[in-house]
Amino acid sequence: MRTVLILVLAAFGAFTTYAMWQVGYLGIWQAGMGSVGAWQVLLDLIVMSCIALGLIWRDARLTGRTVWPFALLTVAAGSFGPLLYLLLAPRSAARGTLRAAT
Template structure:
């Protein structure tokens, strides 16, 4: 599945970058950095909008594939893009009809 491969290619370096950032400033430090300027507010607002749009796809997709959407919703809320990326990486491969 091409989505799984692309998600994995994105997930690995993103995990390394996120691990480095958390080691430097901590989980809350990542959010805290953005609260001091309108540019940071814009980035956080954009992230919330984008992840909301992703969840509007992910939830029905998970239900259609008999997967509980709640772990992915919670992962997205708590860890951002990791939720949807992990959803794609762990998807079962289906055969085309």
């Protein structure tokens, strides 16, 4: 799982860097407001980010991890918060959480 997370984070990070270089941070937001279809995608991403934040918050409470850095990163940069939260999970905490969920 960590290998997949690292690959996704690296590929998405590279693409995000390219997009930021092309249009900037505000340009990404402006593109997300350019049409009704773009608004739908933007709102869908906001809803999913809120769901991810709720799950991160719950898991952090159960495992004793600090949630604030990941919450702030999620608000500012979307998927990077949850991806890093999962990637930086202690191996024992990740196993314990999976057992508790099943």
